[in-house]
Amino acid sequence: MMHGSRRGFSLMEVMLATSILLGSSIALIELATIGRKHANSAYDLNTAQLLCQAKMDELIAGIASSKGTEEQELLDNPGWFYSIESQPLRLKDLTEVKVSVFQEARENQKQIRFTLVRWLPTESKDPFADAPPETPPAQSPSSTTSQPDSTEQRTSLPRRRSMPREGTP
Secondary structure, eight states: OOSSOOOSOOHHHHHHHHHHHHHHHHHHHHHHHHHHHHHHHHHHHHHHHHHHHHHHHHHHHTSSOOSOEEEEEOTTSTTEEEEEEEEEOSSTTEEEEEEEEEEOOOTTSOOEEEEEEEEEEOOOSOTTTTSOOOOOOOOOTTOOSOOOOTTOOOOOOOOOOOOOOTTOO
């Protein structure tokens, strides 16, 4: 009989390998859980940013009013709320508009909130009130073709430079 050669692993080696495998599996599961939480948080923050930009675009386009609004729910996205704050700036005809979009805090999570600030022109009742009235050019009743007015300025586009062709000096 040979006492010096071994054909398998001892019980101690198997238990040590199993405990290392179990410990590394637990660490990987914890890392995956943390990664999933951060991915969900990033998704929610991205959603808040897109909703905030959409609400700001509505204000810029004049679809929604930029008057102050406190915690109203977004109709298309239940569970998401927005608020609008506006205050005049010392600069002429500018208003600071702050739009915040947030979601109610869930269990074991902090509240997701995104705020966007823009300087917009102050709302006026008639945007064309300061513009001078336009008058159509005078035409004589006998002519059927329109002639440019002598005071009219003509603009011409710059001439296009031609590029030399290959083989041409």
